[in-house]
Amino acid sequence: MKRRKIVIFNNGKDVKKYDIHATDGNIGTVNDILIDDQKWTVRYLVVDTMKWLPGKKVLISPMSIKKVDYEEWKFELNLTKEEIKNSPDLDADQPVSRQYELQFGNYYGYAPYWGPAGLGNWGLYATPGELVQNTNPNVGVPVEAGEESHLRSFKEVTGYDIHAIDGRIGHVEDFIICDRTWTVRYIIVDTKNLWPGKHVILSPDWITDILWTDRAVTMDLTKEQIKNGPEYMPMQDITAEYERLLFEKYDKPKYWE
Template sequence: MLKNAEHLIGYTLESCDGEIGQVKGFHCDDQHWTVRYLVADMGHWFRDRQILIPPSAITGVNLNMQTIDINLTKQQIDDIPALVHGETEARQLQDPRDPHRCSSHNLISSHVQGTDGDIGHIDDFLIDLDTWAIRYFIIDTRKWWLAKKVMLSSLWIERVNWLEAKVYVNLARETMKHTSPYTVLDPLNCRHESHRQRRREDWIKAMSHILGKSDNRELLKTQQNDHWLSGTTNQQ
């Protein structure tokens, strides 16, 4: 199941012995595009502090109740060191042992740079709740194409530059212009992924024309591992 990161903000965290706080944000891996930690706001439960909870501690997500179950006791949570002030908003966390950890606070609104110029900015991203992998980014392109948001597979991202607040992708602006608009589907599931798969052939033809490909097989071979194009998912 895929879920918008922004929609998970505010979900209640349920420990083994009761409610302990809410989801405040995420720390992500900008190399493998996974969620490293949930930023948990303890509020009045634990002296108004914030801590990091790894996805390995999560036992379930209830979308109807907007709760996330974790297999930690309140005592174990109280023993987790609190985040220092401003760490959740850091552009790049100053930890040489973990240079690819970044905050979702700064990931959202970062500019997306294509091969030939600015495409837009990151408005949100979709998390696979089974694996906590970041599968897609929602790109706001309204600066160039009025009121249009598009989905971008994380596999297209080549690198990130936090000093510039830019995410670089191996796509031209014209290619993004021809992708289908993103419509909020909550929750996004295999039925919606199947619908996206049915539009795959037209999307590839458009890209082939833009990139000057005379044979679509070359493009298919190049992108065979991209689950946005190939439609291979782990959805239940």
């Protein structure tokens, strides 16, 4: 059976170029992306509201995105400007806490994506749309004191060192994101320490260790494996054939099987 070709944003930097449109007008542009470091899934777009709400940044969940317009470079939301304007205030200088996430979700009537525990990246579901469709409004879950949200900024993670089992190979340059599940499907790595001027893509599923304080990620691959793996040309389409070759070269289980 032929596998359906996955639809992917070219890279995370492209996402940051998109405008955000409420049902009644433009509210600003994407300033950053917040990634869940456990599920490697985009949880929020951080939006700079610019002239509309000067000095204020707001979070937009993929659960609020109705449509991605690739030609016009914009996200169309199922929210009004008034709804967004009255959303819980975000302290741009502080990490997003789990308590804030609950407040945010309860305001929009979204169930928490981290509970109940399930196989999907969005609670029991694979996509944010499915979670919204099955949400019980005003649902809440207990949060332990000091519980972490496990959110990492795109700006923060970009530039992290990437290590093979036997040494450093380069650094994180970008991400490839699936626009259906909002999963970080691949990390784009500049292999300047191993293969100057060339790039590879590696799956977060192959990560064996992350040292956040050292800004370092270790992959379950050797330098030789990566050097002999498929090269990635920035902005190229990720076809089913390319993915098959990638996983076979690295001898990794295929996520689509």
